[in-house]
Amino acid sequence: xxxxxxxxxxxxxxxxxxxxxxxxxxxxxxxxxxxxxxxxxxxxxxxxxxxxxxxxxxxxxxxxxxxxxxxxxxxxxxxxxxxxxxxxxxxxxxxxxxxxxxxxxxxxxxxxxxxxxxxxxxxxxxxxxxxxxxxxxxxxxxxxxxxxxxxxxxxxxxxxxxxxxxxxxxxxxxxxxxxxxxxxxxxxxxxxxxxxxxxxxxxxxxxxxxxxxxxxxxxxxxxxxxxxxxxxxxxxxxxxxxxxxxxxxxxxxxxxxxxxxxxxxxxxxxxxxxxxxxxxxxxxxxxxxxxxxxxxxxxxxxxxxxxxxxxxxxxxxxxxxxxxxxxxxxxxxxxxxxxxxxxxxxxxxxxxx
Numbered sequence: 431x432x433x434x435x436x437x438x439x440x441x442x443x444x445x446x447x448x449x450x451x452x453x454x455x456x457x458x459x460x461x462x463x464x465x466x467x468x469x470x471x472x473x474x475x476x477x478x479x480x481x482x483x484x485x486x487x488x489x490x491x492x493x494x495x496x497x498x499x500x501x502x503x504x505x506x507x508x509x510x511x512x513x514x515x516x517x518x519x520x521x522x523x524x525x526x527x528x529x530x531x532x533x534x535x536x537x538x539x540x541x542x543x544x545x546x547x548x549x550x551x552x553x554x555x556x557x558x559x560x561x562x563x564x565x566x567x568x569x570x571x572x573x574x575x576x577x578x579x580x581x582x583x584x585x586x587x588x589x590x591x592x593x594x595x596x597x598x599x600x601x602x603x604x605x606x607x608x609x610x611x612x613x614x615x616x617x618x619x620x621x622x623x624x625x626x627x628x629x630x631x632x633x634x635x636x637x638x639x640x641x642x643x644x645x646x647x648x649x650x651x652x653x654x655x656x657x658x659x660x661x662x663x664x665x666x667x668x669x670x671x672x673x674x675x676x677x678x679x680x681x682x683x684x685x686x687x688x689x690x691x692x693x694x695x696x697x698x699x700x701x702x703x704x705x706x707x708x709x710x711x712x713x714x715x716x717x718x719x720x721x722x723x724x725x726x727x728x729x730x731x732x733x734x735x736x737x738x739x740x741x742x743x744x745x746x747x748x749x750x751x752x753x754x755x756x757x758x759x760x761x762x763x764x765x766x767x768x769x770x771x772x773x774x775x776x777x778x779x780x781x782x783x
Contacts, residue, residue, distance in 0.1 A: 435491065436448050438490070438546055439542055443494070444539050446490055446546070447493070449490070452481050452487075452489060455498070456498075457477050460474070460501065461473070461474075463523075463526075466562065469660075469661075472688075474656060475656065476655050480780075485506065487503055488506060490502045492535075492539035492540075494532070499532060500539055501523060501526075502523065503523040504521055505519070505520045506518070508626065509626045511622070511623035511624065511766075511769055512621065517553055517556075518558065519547060519556070519557045519558075521557075524540060524559075524568075537571055540571070541575050544557065548758070553761065554761045555761065556757055557759075557760070559577070560583070561753060562751075563753055563754060572756045576758055577756040577758045578757060579754050580770060580771045580775065582753070583726050584726075584732060585749070585753075586732070586735060586749075587745035587746075588709050588720070588722070588745065589719055591678055591681075591682060593713035594714055596708065598640055598707075599639055599715070600638060600640060602637065611630075614645060614697060615648065622729070624757075624775050626776070627695065629779075629781075630650055632650075632652070632780075635652055636648070637649055639705075639708040645699065646698065646708075647699065647704040648695055649712055651779075653689070653691060654689070656688045669683075669685065673685065683744060688720075690720040691716060692780060694723060694724075702735060705735075706738070706740045722748060722782075724753070726775045726777065755777075
């Protein structure tokens with residue numbers, strides 16, 4: 431399918447074009463973009479799969495003459511915070527191959543894109559982004575264009591060298607089961623902000639632990655692949671150099687080909703043991719050793735799981751990683767803004783890979 435573009439802005443430095451889809455050039459651009467900070471650098475792979483699962487993407491290309499300089503992709507979806515819901519725009523990608531001298535142009539292009547999208551929305555809306563905790567340049571840029579921090583999410587690692595399946599685990603496949611699971615999760619996350627289940631049930635990745643007809647735990651999984659280019663500190667250099675050659679350990683974490691599951695929609699009814707058992711069982715189902723998920727530090731599940739001592743070795747590697755959630759509001763009342771700001775943020779695992 432041919433991708434059409436429409437020019438939405440031009441000045442003497444750059445031009446912006448909104449695309450109707452994702453060309454092969456753009457997919458390769460995203461697939462080879464290096465993310466992270468100066469300490470830790472990595473690439474997100476399987477980009478073609480990711481963009482096909484976006485809810486309502488808005489790709490905007492920033493170019494200097496005919497050269498693609500940067501790409502902004504927002505995913506439009508409805509989110510809920512308590513009893514309030516509205517349209518939101520999540521900044522899924524802000525990718526650039528700009529030189530040092532061109533960074534200022536990328537900043538201007540990013541800000542102009544934000545302004546254009548914001549002005550086109552007449553209803554109540556939330557615009558938000560996830561910025562890695564150590565990426566101060568991006569954080570300061572987004573803050574500088576009027577966004578405010580509304581939360582901080584932490585990376586939680588989960589791993590098993592020899593994961594085992596539970597006979598109580600099963601996939602959620604029927605419409606009746608989907609409605610049942612969705613009802614449980616909506617109730618469980620009713621006090622969170624930016625809640626959306628747009629990615630739930632995709633590719634048959636939702637599983638429950640069920641005993642005697644009662645759902646004890648829920649998790650949604652997405653297979654992910656990253657290539658780690660650089661890790662911080664002396665220990666990072668050691669891991670990069672030696673782990674790929676250590677049997678068993680390189681199945682849990684191989685920087686050259688880090689395969690893992692991204693989790694979201696986590697729920698347990700009675701005890702964390704049920705959720706831990708389900709997560710281990712899902713790892714066994716996919717033939718993987720590692721998983722990651724992202725939780726607001728105000729979410730009670732964060733403290734419960736991180737203090738459980740049952741997360742496995744991977745968590746020691748990633749426990750210091752976090753991201754700030756920055757948001758801007760349009761046409762919301764002060765009460766609605768306060769409700770969103772004061773609640774723990776729901777972070778989709780899909781949005782992080």
